[in-house]
Amino acid sequence: MVAFSTLSPEDQATALHVRKVYAHLEQVGVPGDGFADGIERTREHRRLSTNPHTQQSIDLTEPELAVLRCADRYGFFKNPGSERLIPLNPRTFFPSTISKPNPEVNSITHQSSKEHEIEANRISKWTEMLEGDKRDEGSNIISYKLSDEWESQRERFSKRCYKGIPDRWRRAAWDLLIKDYGIRNQVGKWESVEALFEKFEEDAMLPSDQDVQIDLDVPRTINGHVFFHTRYGRGQRALFQVLHAFGMYCETCGYCQGMGPIAATLLNYFDAQMAYVCMVRLHDWYNLHTIFAPGFPGMVECFYVQERVIEYLLPDVHNTFTAQMISTSSYATKWYITLFANTVPFEAQLRLWDVLFLDGIDVLILASVAIVYALRGQLGPGNDFEMILSKLGGRFELGEGGAIGWIRSIRKLGRRKDLRSIMSSARVKWKGFVKDGSASKMVT
Known part of the structure; x- marks a missing residue:
């Protein structure tokens, strides 16, 4: 204190x-x-x-x-405002091969009835997966756990988290995922x-x-x-x-x-x-703790890991960033320190948190890489400092299917063995840089 x-x-x-x-x-x-x-x-x-x-x-x-x-389903007032939104085309997320986004794709008719059908189906599935764990003095369920049947189907459970937790179950699911993460990772405290x-x-x-x-x-x-x-x-x-x-x-x-x-x-x-x-x-x-601590050591480490992944996956973008002296901190600090709050639409933020609570902080790195990948056609050779930061420094609009594409991209990136190896190696190297005092020179 x-x-x-x-x-x-x-x-x-x-x-x-x-x-x-x-x-x-x-x-x-x-x-x-x-x-x-x-x-x-x-x-x-x-x-x-x-x-x-x-x-x-x-x-x-x-x-x-x-x-x-005037409020949407999440309680936000529907105010168009004057904030400039940066569209992220769902077709350009990894593993897409499209080099440049097509702005016309975002003009898709909103299919609310289809969304309601999908949501109802997910609610039914999550109702079957979870069962009461603890109750209060009035016998009301205050926490949930996976049913015995689903304890042995962890990979399938993970897929359902990536598909999106229904709002009705999100409180219970987040509580469960956080507890489960602590158990799986044998946290000391x-x-x-x-x-x-x-x-x-x-x-x-x-x-x-x-x-x-x-x-x-x-x-x-x-x-x-x-x-x-x-x-x-x-x-x-x-x-x-x-x-x-x-x-x-x-x-x-x-x-x-x-x-x-x-x-x-x-x-x-x-x-x-x-x-x-x-x-x-x-x-x-x-x-x-490492994200919030003075000097933000955990965030700087994430920057280094993110840069190594982009260098491997998007060499043209990495070289352009280096040539234009664009540091990761100049555009990604807000992403990490707020867990993407006020950076993507609220629904997309919730979807990201579903998998962040499941898989941990590496999700933030993959989420950042996925955004850079989606904008790669506007960040590579031919784009200058101001043009690039104008694309990465604002609030993103994902459009119809954008949140799904973003989260799917995170999962696909995370399942690539070569990228997991690069991330693990980068973390090991970073610890060595911290130990010998050269870490400050290793992040752009």
């Missing part, structure tokens, strides 16, 4: 005010939660009312219904869920000099989502609680902005306590 005493008296008072506001509003609530914008309180030091806000009617008002009509729940509650009562920065970041972490829309609403309070506690979990990492989008995504499926547990597991078991 970062010492609270490092703050000046004035900053201590501000940090205490921040915690007081969140704690108070957790008790009394916020009017119009999810519908109204809310008002700023921590930076304006508004006086806090001692009266609980009137309970909202079960019946929604017409303005509230209008807000919900294993705190029980109950112990982490207790730690979460204890840390919620402690001050932190990171609270002011967290409070500044909370309202801008996940823009345009109904759960996080209202200032100090339930979603923003939960996000603050998770980031406050997780920022105190590791003294080395503390808090950094990349943690916010990760926590916000988890809060779409878990309550604050379980979102915190998942963050801890990612930190301890999936080596996100």
